[in-house]
Amino acid sequence: MTQTNKSSLLLATILILLAASFVWYWWQQQAQISQSQILYSPQLPTEDPIAPITPLQPATNLDPKVVSLGQQLFFDNRLSQDNSISCATCHNLQTGGDDNMPKSVGIHGQVGPINAPTVFNSAYNIRQFWDGRAQTLEEQAEGPIHNPIEMGSNWQEVIYKLKLDPQFIQQYKTAFSLPITAENLAFAIASFERSLVLLDSPFDQWLKGDADAISDAAKRGYEKFTNYGCIACHQGAAVGGGLFEKIGTLNDYFADRDNITQADLGRFNLTGEEDQRHEFKVPSLRAVSMTAPYFHDGSVWQLSDAITKMAWYQLGIELTPEDIHDIEAFLISLAGKVPALEPTQ
Template identity: 55%
Template structure:
């Protein structure tokens, strides 16, 4: 891909989409000079959030009473001990109902410009409506959820202390979203490199990053989240779905939201943060390993048959994007 085209795509993808949550602080005197001209930016160490809401949201995130039969919580599909995923091709909802699309990690989801693979939710708050009310996921209603939580004593005091009108739909969504905004993973080795520590990466990892840029991967995967800030057609350079076979409604991507033919097979570009910990890959979970995912992306998005060495070096770079959660390696 031509360098000028890559630059244009980066500018389009990042314009007007910066949030205060992801603002990177300026370097402190005495620190190594940060690499400010790179297409990827480091995750900030802190967020400005209400700790009471975060604590309440953490409880709700793990609360199975949000589901109709009290068996499924947000954490069921987004296990924080498993990098915010469940490592399944498709997650399972109530009555062991299998989903239709791969569940993305919840870590760093606040840095995505839209939520869900098809971008149908503009905010984290809006996203919460989806799984709670989806028949094959939590299968509940807001009236049912509110009734259950009001009947659970542990929730009444914290809700009342934070929200004057207590347990309400809007307040439940706000608390969960605030917790999700706290799920950032700073201090990856690559972030240390971006902040000026050249020893944070090996020679092979640096070469992998060089190839990641030279092949044009950063035209879609850039910014703080290394993606998550634009839509792209899966199969831009070759027909991915014809080669894979077995089409499903979920493969239609953003078309399912807009009904526009131009949006068929269009998906939100996923964040590559912690990607080494979030297998399987792609919206269909068809790539079992990171090496397979890189090979598939090279062929169908870049029109390149990547050599085994190129794949290996790019994967080595991608592994440096694994960060820390609450001060511990993810």
């Protein structure tokens, strides 16, 4: 072709490239906006709570497809380095959302430093982990994956493994558009976890007006729970999970237990504030009947023992057996129904 034609072609190509880059740039902008619209948007509280403990509400704004994907991931061993453990290993849904061990065991049989909290009702926690270092469930999901003594992997590895699975890709595509991103995976897991709310516990039914939902012992236990001041910390719909508190406010817990570990320093590890030494997130007691052993160190196997210890260290009182029994009855009545899961592939 002649030189004129070549030059015209060159110019046309440059213009097209320019136009294309503009379009791509604009589309990128659009894509980012739509991405954030996927995420769950919290609301301001509209009413004050009518009681210190209120009934659990089911999670809203959850996309069932995302939840389904999250469920699959929750049980997926590929999230661990040697494909041996999944989230469900330590947060076993059939054993109360945790592993019923004082400390969890990661890959290669490595023992962790702290007791695994339950995944049930975890959406109600103001923060995740005992020291509250994760602000959201999405953040929490990253922790075990990247922890060398837990799952010992990373998102890159996980995504790589997942990409090899065409079935997974199919599943993924139902919830998100490709490519597979860590953000989306975490969001899926978190969405699934948000769906694990134990609704319609006997206590909630009693709160809603069913007078016979719980035993008299439980009613008495609730009253004592309130009057003794336990309710000051174990409050809210989740009966806990809403603030940080020192274990051993009145009596020194660690003096009696001895052998202080890093994990025992609690929130202090994160903030470095002296008054937050030995402060932990107040755990939710909703599933407490299922989540033995208790406390951050998983040192107490019996619920009654936990009640006794709490009363002594936090309140400086010795409860009567009757008190303990009533409070135990009350705590047991807090457990709601474990949600039935859709079978996954």
